[in-house]
Amino acid sequence: MPAKKRVENIKKLLREHSQSYLLTFWEQLDTAQRQNLLAQIEQLDFAKIDYWVANFVKESACAAISPDIVAAWSYGPVPANAEQERRYAKAGKLGRKLISTGKVAAFVVAGGQATRLEFDGPKGDFPISPVKNKTLFQIFAESITAVSQKYRAICPWYVMTSPLNHAPTIEIFRSNHYYGLDEKDVFIFQQGTLPNFSFDGKILLADKANIASSPDGHGGSLKALYESGALDDMKRRGVEFLSYFQVDNPLVNIFDPLFIGLHALDKAEMSSRAVIKTGPYEKVGNFCLIDGRLTVIEYSDLPDELAEKRNPDGSLVFELGSIAIHIISTSFVEKLNAKGFSLPLHRAVKKIPYIDQKGNSVEPDRPNGVKLESFVFDALPLASKSIILQTLRDQEFAPTKNITGVDSVETTRQMMVARAAGWLESAGVSIPKKPDGSVDCLIEIAPGFALEKDDIKEKLNQIPKIKPGDRIYLG
DSSP states (O other): OOHHHHHHHHHHHHHHTTOGGGGTTGGGOOHHHHHHHHHHHHTOOHHHHHHHIIIIISSOOOOOOOTTOEEOOOBOSSOSSHHHHHHHHHHHHHHHHHHHTTOEEEEEEOOOBOGGGTOSSBGGGOBOOTTTOOBHHHHHHHHHHHHHHHHTSOOOEEEEEOTTTHHHHHHHHHHTGGGGSOGGGEEEEEOOEEEOEETTSOBOEEETTEEOEEEOOGGGHHHHHHHTSHHHHHHHHTOOEEEEEETTOTTOOSSOHHHHHHHHHTTOSEEEEEEEOSSTTOSSOEEEEETTEEEEEOTTTSOHHHHTOBOTTSOBTTOEEEEEEEEEEHHHHHHHHHTTOOOOOEEEEEOOOEEOTTSOEEOOSSOOEEEEEOOGGGGGGGSSOOOEEEOOHHHHOOOOOBSSSTTBHHHHHHHHHHHHHHHHHHTTOOOOBOTTSOBSSEEEEOTTTOSSGGGGGGGGGGOOOOOTTOEEEEO
């Protein structure tokens, strides 16, 4: 198409959808900038954008909670009876077989920057371990290495970044020699983006030649796996199951044979780990069943009367909290993409840097627009079968979101030390304690030393006597 005609068509399209602002600085752009901006505009789906503006930007569309909502059932962290004990044993055996035959891969969503941690760089590069100050990426890599050695298998690692941190993440892996993993077994790819909007529905400009956009949320991972070629790589390797987790949780058990085995045994397509909530308003998603389908309702969307509803024994009816750990069958990802699916969008009011109509860059000091994102748990109702396996919070859930306070660097390190101390105590090792019962030393257990507490018993001769105030690293 002739260049002039192309521009005319785009101008007409923008007028029809009330987005002509995107070409405000057209006359000031050079040829390369114009081509870049046109390409960005042509990638936009304006029919969807009109719907988003009407339902998520100008209005805050909240799906009505079905009156048929009921609490979801889960497997407990330990078997509830003899029959379930036999099932757990069978599932664990199957899970170990699937890992050892290369059917399981690790999948971390790592598109975020560590801004809230006051750290300049990808969150995966944040140093978190209590003694050696290992980064999140290094801890996960060491876990994958230890599992690969234990099961004598290649366990590939898929790492999803975003345009915010893709290049730095690749450089981090290269400069750290992929943390001892084989480069060909680490597949790094980007998620997609969605445009940012002002409250009146206009798409914002980041600068005169670029649309303001942000990552499309962890729900975008299911599409990105397909479009990046990661899914093709899995098929080539024979990978059938993905262990999905988020980059801020160093306690995650990436390759849990029981979880993998129960998922496979029950022929589930997407399964979830859960913890018992600390209270009715803990800021985690709530597992429930709507029309017989497993669904997660955000803490902010669950009505108070449901959040506070209790069983006769005093426990919360909706007690299962989502911790963003899933097993996802690769066939499910392929099936979704074959149908051209799209997950629901969620609205987030944010401070969004932009360029105003006079060409001035603006760093707002208060929320000035809307970012849209999708959540991976919204794929659960699309699965033909889902299971939930409870885990103990202190064993597998220490999200690192803030510098101090709840879900912080401080609490994560405390939990890493407490879990390490608990593992050692279970093997008979004496741990010094403070008067309040907390651990009176720093302990770090490398994944290569122990992947689970039962591994400690085989290495008691490598553990020194631990005194108050010691810094103990077992690696």
